[in-house]
Amino acid sequence: MSKLTDLEIRNWIKAGEHFEQRGDGEGLYLCFPLRFAVPVWKLRYRFAGCARIVTLGSYGHLSLADARKTAKEMRARVTLGYDVAEEKQERKRVAVAKIEARKAEVTMAVLADDYFSAQILGRWKYPNIVRSRIENDIKPAIGKLAIGEIRPTHIDAMLKAIVKRGAPTMANDVLRWVKRMFDYAIKREMINANPATAFDVSDAGGKEESRDRWLTSGELSALFAAMKTAKGWNIQNGLTVKLLLILAVRKGELIQAKVDEFDLEAGVWYLPADRTKTDVAIDIPLPRQAVVYLRELVRLGCGSAWLLPARKMQERMVPHIDLNTVTAAMAKHIKPLMTEADNFTIHDFRRTARTHLAAMGVAPYIAERCLNHAIKGVEGIYNRHDFFDERKDALQKWADLLDEIERGEDKKVVPIRRPKVSAKAG
Known part of the structure; x- marks a missing residue:
């Protein structure tokens, strides 16, 4: 052959x-x-x-x-x-x-989803905060690893990566959540030991100090200028930032808002109790500028029931944008253009509004209600007046001042610096 x-x-x-x-x-x-x-x-x-x-x-x-x-x-x-x-x-x-x-192995992604469904969903008022940490930090770092293979070195690398990007508070949050997730797995005999047990906040973001950061008129002017010129910064992000400044609301309250909460003709935002930190509904007066920005967001939403609808498909579909979408966009596109300004976060916008309201002579109890803070002491117990008209006047003055700063007409605008004046914002 x-x-x-x-x-x-x-x-x-x-x-x-x-x-x-x-x-x-x-x-x-x-x-x-x-x-x-x-x-x-x-x-x-x-x-x-x-x-x-x-x-x-x-x-x-x-x-x-x-x-x-x-x-x-x-x-x-x-x-x-x-x-x-x-x-x-x-x-x-x-x-x-x-x-x-x-x-058959349980991965960290599977454990995180199981923990979220069993322990967070339906129990926590703001479950998307935990979901955000799972999707943005835990899954990308260790999600594909079997839980039995995860070692302290994996936890350490994950925490260091979060701190390196300038988010120490989030590193502390992630450490707390992964510890709870591994304890949850131990109780169900999925693993025998918790690889995150040896870590504390000193290994993550460190002890969290109370912040006193607020933006001066000069810094606000720089912020507005950066939003006009930054490449990759879209109009929805810009409108969101302006609304957070004008209304002094919490980030989650605006991002998770539905269109039907707003009466733009009457100029009122009816924020329901289940979406406030105080568990008490509040009617928020809308300055003229806020109404204009809200109308534009509704138009850009193309009929969505959400003020800020999700812009792309997500693994776990959430109808609105992620709570960190604007934060991440600011870190990437805006802050590099504000080299003279100290680091700030979106949460500092509430303190910024509170500080400027005080500087404009707004009474403390009015300014506190503008931030939806409960009035403390005996006055808070007996005085149930919501000061709607007074808040409307204060927020309109604040919105007008922001307009002047953006146009460069505010004569008090000075080069970027931060005086030692602060007001707490929760």
Whole structure:
């Protein structure tokens, strides 16, 4: 029997000439059934008196020379008493078993989702805060790892990455949540030890100090200028920032707002109790500028029920933008243009409004209600007046001042600096 050649094999493939077998000698042959797109190498041999066949691989992955070399090695193993076909099947069984075992392993992503559904959803007032940490920090860092494989080094690397991007408070939050998730897994006998136990806040973002950061008129002017020129900064983000400044509301209250909460004709935002930190509904007066910005957001929402609808498909679909969308956009596009300003966060906008309201002579109890703070002490117990008209007047003056700052007409605008004046904002 003549030996095969690469030329004739290629001609058979090109001509679509199928066959059951064509031998090369010593048990090696090529098989090209109709259902195959490429011929396959096989080796026929005898073991313990029985005829055996083992597949070596396709011609596309195993050349004629390689097939001959592999066949020679396998014949040598058969001579030594090994059943090469059975060995291959055993390797296949082991590989399949490993794949199935891997599929059965609980990954950190699965644990986080399970924990969120069982312990957070339906129990926490703002579950999306936890969901944000899961999707933005935990899953990208350790989500694909089986929980039994996660070591303290993985936790350490995750925390350091969060701190490095300038989010120490979030690093502390992530540490708290992963500790709880691993404890949850231990209780259900998924793992035996918590790899995050040895860590405390000193290994994450450190002790959290009360912030006193607020933006001066000069810094606000720089912020408005940056929003006009920053590449990649979109109109929705700009309107959101302006509304957060004007209304002095919490970020989540605005981002999670539905369009039907606003009466733009009357100029009122009816913020429901289930979305306020105080669990008390509040009617927020809307300055003229806020009404204009809200109308534009409604128009950009193209009929969505949400003021700030999600802009892209998400793994766990949330109808509105993520709580960190604007924060991330500011860090990427705006802050690099404000090199003279100290670091600030969106939460500092509330303190900024409170500080400027005080500077404009707004009475403290009015300014506090503008931020939806409960009035403390005896006065808070007995005085249930909501000061709607007074708040409306104060917020309109604040909105007008922001307009002047943006246009460069505020005569009090000074170069960026931060005097030692502060007001707390929760």
